[in-house]
Amino acid sequence: MNNYLAVDIGASSGRVVWGTLRDGALRLREIHRFSNGFHEKDGKFCWDIEYLFEQILLGLRKAKALGIETCTLGIDTWAVDYVLMDREGERIGEVYAYRDPRTNGAPELLHRHIPFQEIYAKTGIQQLSFNTLYQLYVHDREELKAAEHILLVPDYLHFRLCGVLKSEATNASTTQLLNLHTQDYDAELLALLGLQRSRFPELVRPGARLGFIREELVRAHGLPRCEVICAATHDTASAVLGVPAQGTSWGYLSSGTWSLIGVERERPLTSRLAMEYNYTNEWGAFGTYRFLKNMMGMWLIQQVRKELGNAYSFAELAELAATAEPFRSLIPCSDDRFMNPPNMTEAIRSFCRQSGQPVPASPGELARCIFDSMALSYDVYVRELEHVTGEPLKQLHIVGGGSNNAFLCQLGADLLGMEIYAGPTEATVLGNLAVQMIADGAIRDLGEAREMIRHSFEIRKYEPRPEDPARLKELRDRYRSLG
Ligand code: LFR
Numbered sequence: 362m363n364n365y366l367a368v369d370i371g372a373s374s375g376r377v378v379w380g381t382l383r384d385g386a387l388r389l390r391e392i393h394r395f396s397n398g399f400h401e402k403d404g405k406f407c408w409d410i411e412y413l414f415e416q417i418l419l420g421l422r423k424a425k426a427l428g429i430e431t432c433t434l435g436i437d438t439w440a441v442d443y444v445l446m447d448r449e450g451e452r453i454g455e456v457y458a459y460r461d462p463r464t465n466g467a468p469e470l471l472h473r474h475i476p477f478q479e480i481y482a483k484t485g486i487q488q489l490s491f492n493t494l495y496q497l498y499v500h501d502r503e504e505l506k507a508a509e510h511i512l513l514v515p516d517y518l519h520f521r522l523c524g525v526l527k528s529e530a531t532n533a534s535t536t537q538l539l540n541l542h543t544q545d546y547d548a549e550l551l552a553l554l555g556l557q558r559s560r561f562p563e564l565v566r567p568g569a570r571l572g573f574i575r576e577e578l579v580r581a582h583g584l585p586r587c588e589v590i591c592a593a594t595h596d597t598a599s600a601v602l603g604v605p606a607q608g609t610s611w612g613y614l615s616s617g618t619w620s621l622i623g624v625e626r627e628r629p630l631t632s633r634l635a636m637e638y639n640y641t642n643e644w645g646a647f648g649t650y651r652f653l654k655n656m657m658g659m660w661l662i663q664q665v666r667k668e669l670g671n672a673y674s675f676a677e678l679a680e681l682a683a684t685a686e687p688f689r690s691l692i693p694c695s696d697d698r699f700m701n702p703p704n705m706t707e708a709i710r711s712f713c714r715q716s717g718q719p720v721p722a723s724p725g726e727l728a729r730c731i732f733d734s735m736a737l738s739y740d741v742y743v744r745e746l747e748h749v750t751g752e753p754l755k756q757l758h759i760v761g762g763g764s765n766n767a768f769l770c771q772l773g774a775d776l777l778g779m780e781i782y783a784g785p786t787e788a789t790v791l792g793n794l795a796v797q798m799i800a801d802g803a804i805r806d807l808g809e810a811r812e813m814i815r816h817s818f819e820i821r822k823y824e825p826r827p828e829d830p831a832r833l834k835e836l837r838d839r840y841r842s843l844g
Pocket of ligand 1: 438459
């Protein structure tokens with residue numbers, strides 16, 4: 362029996378999970394869980410990359426203590442953020458977090474040199490001001506000049522573990538620097554940044570075998586003998602692999618700190634409408650593309666919960682929301698003002714105040730405002746998605762932590778008038794493991810992996826309850842009018 366370890370690090374937490382295949386079922390055991398978050402340092406918002414690396418080593422040590430002597434390992438993390446490294450393999454400067462406000466206004470500056478339409482035609486990537494393209498554009502020139510290598514976070518962690526320099530394609534596509542036509546970094550965009558192609562390692566696809574963890578690390582930390590395999594290193598790419606769907610006409614909603622809503626396609630879609638709606642074509646594993654859009658996700662409630670002194674669990678906040686008055690106040694969830702405000706509760710209240718709505722006061726009212734608004738934005742985006750692809754969706758799969766929120770899942774089903782399948786929570790870990798298992802020959806292909814996930818984990822079905830069409834229209838109009 363082979364041991365597969367998934368390291369999955371999101372913006373708010375990370376885990377090391379042990380996966381095995383037994384009697385045709387996939388089993389998971391969480392070995393190590395740790396918190397994550399960016400912190401402010403000298404006015405910059407940064408990730409603590411050394412801490413994250415230590416947590417991986419700690420997880421591996423725990424794996425060894427559980428009797429794992431040999432294994433494969435795959436890493437996935439959030440996207441777009443990068444590490445600069447010099448010739449000697451030393452990190453240069455801090456690792457900026459994508460919520461750092463330094464990229465506010467950066468797209469407008471860059472678009473003076475190249476219009477967004479041209480960038481979109483090349484890359485098919487949605488405009489988000491924190492994309493690596495814009496981050497590098499405003500990065501300190503001296504630091505950038507000194508950098509021999511620019512590595513996305515998982516690529517850097519791979520390097521630290523096994524000394525191999527590669528650029529994993531699913532994550533690299535989120536840089537907004539990959540050209541869909543040449544399938545490599547785009548020369549013109551690199552030239553605009555003043556960077557040579559050699560600063561970025563060679564692209565590799567999920568499933569590539571990177572090598573074994575360095576002997577000195579194994580000895581110094583008491584680690585298992587572990588081969589690093591490139592997972593789909595962008596967490597969203599892994600999450601979508603882990604969607605237990607069958608057939609056609611399904612959409613997904615990967616619900617974590619972000620809500621990523623979209624469909625899987627075999628070809629990118631870069632039509633004018635796709636650009637206007639700002640849909641992205643992120644590269645997936647096994648020749649797929651994720652045609653999706655980012656919307657603000659659990660970040661809103663995570664922040665409010667923190668500001669309530671962590672006095673309520675997420676489940677309690679959902680229960681309180683369920684008893685609060687519905688659709689009393691709404692916010693445009695994905696508005697920039699909610700990206701990284703000094704105080705989320707205040708940002709929500711002040712929006713409601715300014716837009717003449719009742720100001721949510723209690724925890725239940727705040728949670729209700731967030732969940733109502735999120736469910737309404739699912740509706741807006743699913744309608745857009747159907748319009749732009751010309752293909753109606755029959756069902757939506759919600760995976761990730763948000764799939765546990767029964768209140769929000771039901772609300773989504775009601776507003777969308779569509780069946781929602783919720784779960785598994787650990788889709789990202791499962792997608793990460795699936796790539797390793799396929800690389801290993803233990804699973805044939807993605808279809809088999811999804812089938813196995815479907816049979817191994819509980820998936821809850823939410824049927825839409827009838828809604829009054831006039832009320833639905835009123836709600837949609839109200840939500841769209843928020844901007
Ligand atoms: C989700 C995610 C999104 C990406 C955002 C920033 O965790 O990876 O896909 O747009 O974080 O990296």
